[in-house]
Amino acid sequence: MMSPLLQVNHLSAGYPSGASGSHKGTLEILRDVSLEIGTGEMVALLGSNGAGKTTLCSALSALIKPTSGSIYFDSVDLTALDYTEVVGCGLIQVPEGRKIFPNLSVQENLLLGAYKRGQANRLENLEKVFSTFPRLKERSNQLAGSMSGGEQQMLAIGRGMMAEPKLLVLDEPSLGLSPLLVEEMFELIVKLKQSDLSILLVEQNVGQSLECADRAYVLENGSVRFSGTPDELLASDELRLAYLGL
Numbered sequence: 001m002m003s004p005l006l007q008v009n010h011l012s013a014g015y016p017s018g019a020s021g022s023h024k025g026t027l028e029i030l031r032d033v034s035l036e037i038g039t040g041e042m043v044a045l046l047g048s049n050g051a052g053k054t055t056l057c058s059a060l061s062a063l064i065k066p067t068s069g070s071i072y073f074d075s076v077d078l079t080a081l082d083y084t085e086v087v088g089c090g091l092i093q094v095p096e097g098r099k100i101f102p103n104l105s106v107q108e109n110l111l112l113g114a115y116k117r118g119q120a121n122r123l124e125n126l127e128k129v130f131s132t133f134p135r136l137k138e139r140s141n142q143l144a145g146s147m148s149g150g151e152q153q154m155l156a157i158g159r160g161m162m163a164e165p166k167l168l169v170l171d172e173p174s175l176g177l178s179p180l181l182v183e184e185m186f187e188l189i190v191k192l193k194q195s196d197l198s199i200l201l202v203e204q205n206v207g208q209s210l211e212c213a214d215r216a217y218v219l220e221n222g223s224v225r226f227s228g229t230p231d232e233l234l235a236s237d238e239l240r241l242a243y244l245g246l
Contacts, residue, residue, distance in 0.1 A: 003075060004036035005198050006060075006091070006167055011069035013059045026067055029055040031222045033069070037167065042189075042199040044209040047219035053202045054096055056219070057171045060200075061093045062086045074166060087116045090166030096175060096202075098156040102145025106136055109144050109155055113162030122162065129158040132191065150181035154188065167198045174205050186212060210234065 014028040029052045037043045047053050058064045060071060062083040071078040073091050081089070101109050110129060114122040130137035133154045139147060144155055153173055160168055173189065174182045186208045193199060193212060203209045210216060210230040218226040218239065226239050233239050 003072075005039045005041075005074060006035075006037040006200070007070075007072045008033060008035045008056075008060075009070045009072075010034055011056075011059060011066050011071065013055060013064055013066040013069075015055075015064065028067065029222050030059065030066075033219070033222070033224055035217050035224065035227070037198060037200060039198055040196045041214050042193045042201060042212065044213035044216040045200060045202045045219065046204070046206050046209055046216055047225075048204060051219040052222040053219055054171060055222075057093055057095075057169055057202060060086075060091060060169060084116060087163060090117065090164065091169065092117075092160045092163045092165035092167070093169040094156050094160040094171060094173065096171040098149075098152045100144045100152050100155050100159070102143065104144055105141050106144055106147070106155055107140040110136070110159055110162050113159035116163065118162050118164040121164065125162050125164065129161050132161070133158050133188070148181075150177055150184060153177065153185060157188070157192075165197065167200060168192070169200045169202065171202045172204065173201075174203065174208075182208070 011030055011033045012028055013030045014026045017025045017027040033056060045053055045056065059066055062078060062081055066079055073089055076089055078086055110126055111122060114125065118125055135151060136154055136158055139151065144152065157170065157173065174185050177185060182205065189201065190212050201209055201213060210233060213230060215229055216227065216233055217224050226233055226236060
């Protein structure tokens with residue numbers, strides 16, 4: 001059996017506690033989290049606000065260091081790397097809140113996505129992004145900050161694609177979007193999945209995430225509460241009551 005593309009083993013992590021970020025201790029957010037993602041698989045990481053989803057994304061990208069446990073990506077120990085080296089390995093995060101550069105054009109934002117990885121193929125990859133998101137091509141010279149929230153989210157995902165990801169981590173891509181734009185965003189996510197791209201979809205939107213994911217993990221208070229295929233999770237009365245209101 002092939003090793004998973006991403007393997008997280010008994011991970012605990014958090015942030016420095018104490019005044020002014022002193023390192024007298026760590027406020028633990030994640031507790032003994034284990035998960036894995038196979039090549040070409042879309043896995044959803046679900047949970048309510050404050051469950052620890054973004055903290056896990058930060059740990060995967062080496063923005064914070066685990067207090068215990070391990071993270072292996074493509075057989076490389078990520079806990080030994082800094083965030084620029086993680087990007088170089090092909091684990092690319094599209095952050096919560098989009099984090100685009102509003103005073104740069106759409107095309108300039110996209111080309112910045114290839115700053116660390118994907119430089120050699122940046123023009124070819126730019127055309128691939130424009131093919132996936134035709135609206136970005138129409139607005140390539142427009143200032144990114146003048147676009148709608150949905151268009152900015154497309155731009156953030158397109159910028160991530162410019163780095164030739166082996167794994168694309170989408171942190172709350174539907175956050176702050178209208179119901180109509182949420183539907184459109186999930187249609188785009190399904191389109192990305194059909195390209196055989198490995199994806200970790202981090203979301204509060206349980207119902208729509210389970211419709212497109214191969215498997216899912218549900219975080220609660222920093223620990224994995226449920227895991228399995230969408231059918232298995234939807235068969236759980238406890239999960240349906242807690243997260244779907246059914």
